[in-house]
Amino acid sequence: xxxxxxxxxxxxxxxxxxxxxxxxxxxxxxxxxxxxxxxxxxxxxxxxxxxxxxxxxxxxxxxxxxxxxxxxxxxxxxxxxxxxxxxxxxxxxxxxxxxxxxxxxxxxxxxxxxxxxxxxxxxxxxxxxxxxxxxxxxxxxxxxxxxxxxxxxxxxxxxxxxxxxxxxxxxxxxxxxxxxxxxxxxxxxxxxxxxxxxxxxxxxxxxxxxxxxxxxxxxxxxxxxxxxxxxxxxxxxxx
Amino acid sequence: xxxxxxxxxxxxxxxxxxxxxxxxxxxxxxxxxxxxxxxxxxxxxxxxxxxxxxxxxxxxxxxxxxxxxxxxxxxxxxxxxxxxxxxxxxxxxxxxxxxxxxxxxxxxxxxxxxxxxxxxxxxxxxxxxxxxxxxxxxxxxxxxxxxxxxxxxxxxxxxxxxxxxxxxxxxxxxxxxxxxxxxxxxxxxxxxxxxxxxxxxxxxxxxxxxxxxxxxxxxxxxxxxxxxxxxxxxxxxxxxxxxxxxxxxxxxxxxxxxxxxxxxxxxxxxxxxxxxxxxxxxxxxxxxxxxxxxxxxxxxxxxxxxxxxxxxxxxxxxxxxxxxxxxxxxxxxxxxxxxxxxxxxxxxxxxxxxxxxxxxxxxxxxxxxxxxxxxxxxxxxxxxxxx
Numbered sequence: 131x132x133x134x135x136x137x138x139x140x141x142x143x144x145x146x147x148x149x150x151x152x153x154x155x156x157x158x159x160x161x162x163x164x165x166x167x168x169x170x171x172x173x174x175x176x177x178x179x180x181x182x183x184x185x186x187x188x189x190x191x192x193x194x195x196x197x198x199x200x201x202x203x204x205x206x207x208x209x210x211x212x213x214x215x216x217x218x219x220x221x222x223x224x225x226x227x228x229x230x231x232x233x234x235x236x237x238x239x240x241x242x243x244x245x246x247x248x249x250x251x252x253x254x255x256x257x258x259x260x261x262x263x264x265x266x267x268x269x270x271x272x273x274x275x276x277x278x279x280x281x282x283x284x285x286x287x288x289x290x291x292x293x294x295x296x297x298x299x300x301x302x303x304x305x306x307x308x309x310x311x312x313x314x315x316x317x318x319x320x321x322x323x324x325x326x327x328x329x330x331x332x333x334x335x336x337x338x339x340x341x342x343x344x345x346x347x348x349x350x351x352x353x354x355x356x357x358x359x360x361x362x363x364x365x366x367x368x369x
Numbered sequence: 370x371x372x373x374x375x376x377x378x379x380x381x382x383x384x385x386x387x388x389x390x391x392x393x394x395x396x397x398x399x400x401x402x403x404x405x406x407x408x409x410x411x412x413x414x415x416x417x418x419x420x421x422x423x424x425x426x427x428x429x430x431x432x433x434x435x436x437x438x439x440x441x442x443x444x445x446x447x448x449x450x451x452x453x454x455x456x457x458x459x460x461x462x463x464x465x466x467x468x469x470x471x472x473x474x475x476x477x478x479x480x481x482x483x484x485x486x487x488x489x490x491x492x493x494x495x496x497x498x499x500x501x502x503x504x505x506x507x508x509x510x511x512x513x514x515x516x517x518x519x520x521x522x523x524x525x526x527x528x529x530x531x532x533x534x535x536x537x538x539x540x541x542x543x544x545x546x547x548x549x550x551x552x553x554x555x556x557x558x559x560x561x562x563x564x565x566x567x568x569x570x571x572x573x574x575x576x577x578x579x580x581x582x583x584x585x586x587x588x589x590x591x592x593x594x595x596x597x598x599x600x601x602x603x604x605x606x607x608x609x610x611x612x613x614x615x616x617x618x619x620x621x622x623x624x625x626x627x628x629x630x631x632x633x634x635x636x637x638x639x640x641x642x643x644x645x646x647x648x649x650x651x652x653x654x655x656x657x658x659x660x661x662x663x664x665x666x667x668x669x670x671x672x673x674x675x676x677x678x679x680x681x682x683x684x685x686x687x688x689x690x691x692x693x694x695x696x697x698x699x700x701x702x703x704x705x706x707x708x709x710x711x712x713x714x715x716x717x718x719x720x721x722x723x724x725x726x727x728x729x730x731x732x733x734x735x736x737x738x739x740x741x742x743x744x745x746x747x748x749x750x751x752x753x754x755x756x
Contacts, residue, residue: 196662196663220665223664224665229660237660239379249664
């Protein structure tokens with residue numbers, strides 16, 4: 131990453147201009163997002179909400195750089211994503227984005243330590259440096275004592291905390307999460323949400339989550355509502 | 370943890386599947402390596418570089434018929450001929466019919482000249498040679514044969530004839546070494562001993578081994594010898610020694626084509642089995658592959674890891690298969706060598722090992738490349754489903 135395309139706006143980490151996205155089913159074009167304009171400031175905590183099919187997951191995918199828009203421009207973490215080729219985009223994701231998935235998506239044959247270490251394998255860090263970073267990440271999610279456990283030996287909540295540790299181990303600026311509590315019971319869900327809130331407040335991570343759950347959305351500082359591929363409203367959460 | 374460690378851990382995903390594919394590769398490589406080694410051994414029988422300037426003259430009607438001794442003088446008179454040795458298959462056994470090995474009544478004076486490459490490594494001294502030639506009941510044996518029965522120079526070896534009604538008691542005068550193990554599993558004794566014991570063999574011999582001055586002379590010599598004895602009471606069939614040896618191999622049928630065919634079928638079957646297994650394994654990991662790519666792994670790196678896993682698995686199977694082949698060859702050499710002498714030279718050649726390892730790695734590459742390519746070609750969002 132060479133830093134080209136650094137944003138002129140101080141503080142805005144995500145800038146979307148007239149973003150459109152369509153999918154094709156054979157010859158049929160299915161528009162999902164229409165002309166989305168959005169700015170998310172650095173250090174923000176945003177929840178994308180809306181009914182099924184409103185385009186919230188598609189919007190998250192575009193912000194995270196794992197999908198490309200069919201129209202418009204998006205600048206994330208200082209980079210114009212349309213200008214990056216697939217390999218550059220992969221490198222960008224590794225450096226700037228942490229992913230948290232609904233089903234944790236840990237590698238079953240790797241223990242917690244090795245799962246968290248995965249994104250660092252691309253970094254060129256020494257074994258000792260990687261170990262320090264992994265231990266620090268596991269410490270932040272309070273799982274130091276389970277680092278040698280395999281996913282099958284962990285509870286759902288612990289698995290998701292390992293996934294959070296994997297997401298933050300490269301110290302990315304942006305964390306994206308799609309229904310991070312969707313597979314958890316209320317107690318574990320609350321723990322994970324509190325953890326994400328701490329990452330936002332204490333470490334200054336910018337967080338964008340997709341959720342159907344009003345409780346999860348309540349942990350965010352802003353809620354963005356989408357309706358039929360359009361931005362409906364943005365609400366500041368009062369706590 | 371780095372890439373190889375990751376690949377090794379990844380292979381533990383489904384231990385049964387890993388073991389099955391490892392077993393398939395091991396067995397496949399074992400079969401192919403055995404067949405190819407057999408082919409190489411048979412090929413060395415028919416393409417012995419030591420035989421290039423030797424021809425065999427025998428009775429046209431077959432090996433059970435004998436030729437007159439008078440032919441020897443004619444053969445020696447030919448300008449292309451360096452020397453001639455009469456050789457008669459005796460077919461005796463030592464103590465027990467199960468103790469079968471090659472034994473010949475041969476012309477003691479010319480044996481060492483005609484087969485100088487075979488005896489070249491033996492370091493036989495002039496005194497030993499004289500002692501053997503002097504002793505009419507003396508014999509020479511190869512070191513491998515002597516080791517097998519614990520014989521040493523001076524020991525008496527009673528041979529029981531199966532074709533001829535005599536049982537000579539021979540004294541070992543020379544134990545020789547030879548570059549090829551099969552050439553060390555042989556015993557020679559004096560022709561005169563056979564002629565004295567079997568009246569019908571007086572003045573007769575089964576085959577003449579003729580050493581020519583140059584391999585270029587052979588076609589001309591063969592044609593002239595057979596023409597000379599045409600329409601006589603004992604017509605001859607002359608051929609190169611390699612061609613003579615090949616006729617024994619041919620008794621097993623067109624084995625070369627058969628072995629090559631089986632090897633090819635095994636290889637194709639391996640590719641299909643490995644392909645379907647690896648394709649299934651990779652398809653099950655579509656989500657995981659997408660997660661890796663989301664975390665920043667490029668498509669090429671993910672493909673490389675998946676292919677590396679296939680290569681490690683099939684390579685390990687190949688190495689195991691070759692190890693087992695090597696062990697099996699050591700067992701087959703003495704067991705099969707007592708029935709088919711050429712088996713004493715049976716070995717897994719370096720070329721065969723390289724070919725089999727190359728084949729195993731090619732199976733790994735072919736079976737993983739397409740499924741891996743398909744997996745990384747899929748959009749990340751499609752693979753993740755949930756994000």
